[in-house]
Amino acid sequence: MAYLEAEDARHALRVLRLDVGAQVQLFADGQAYAASICQTGPDGVAVRVLEKLKSPEASLRVTLYQGVPKGDKMDYIVQKCTEAGVCRIVPVEMPRCVAHLDGKDDKKLARWNRIAREAAKQAFRPVTPEVAAPIDLNALCRALPGHQLALVPWEDAREGTLPRLISPDIADLAIVIGPEGGMGESEVQRMLGSGARAVTLGPRIFRTETAGLAAIIAAMALSGNLE
Helix, strand or coil, rough: EEECCHHHHHHHHHHCCCCCCEEEEEECCCEEEEEEEEEEEECCCEEEEECCCCCCCCCCEEEEECCCCCCCHHHHHHHHHHHHCHHHHHHHEEECCCCEEEEEEHHHHHHHHHHHHHHHHHHHCCCCCCCCCEEHHHHHHHHHHCEEEEEEEECCCHHHHEHHHHHCCCCCEEECCCCCCCCCHHHHHHHHHHEEEEEEECCCCCCHHHHHHHHHHHHHHCCCCCC
């Protein structure tokens, strides 16, 4: 028998209005379990674990390096990319960023990680992606060689495409998305010098808040994680 955390217990009782006997899915330590509610009361909600379920987590680990967008676009990016299967999101301060993070970074990070937790629950993911502290372009270029494959979707890319570069044997992928102002050639060349590959997402131009989502979903399909 296990007890739900206080927040999850309140959600189960007050929002979902579940009661004793209700069948639920339980996520713990990156694993999913089938369970049933066996007790509710002042002490919380207790569940009985029935069986371990096959993990819905993708075999492809995707890290999204996202140029800091303005307004609340990052909220959308975190929510939707979590649903799509991203494992880690790293905000990046790039030269063309319109918005810049300030002394309220801790509050923003806390909100983004809360959004990721809620989105992971909605998507039945046992693993919640981390939204990391912001980095700059120098730190980004140092991080890219640590990935099996690093891709930079860029409107001026001519040769590289996702179908040519992503296959089921790719396990660790980095995707770099520019902010509203895009990425200059000198920035992209620095990333390519760090081992990244420039790719096109096709003839249509995506906004910063949809480019990463499109790339992640395409990568999941090409790596066999939508089957």
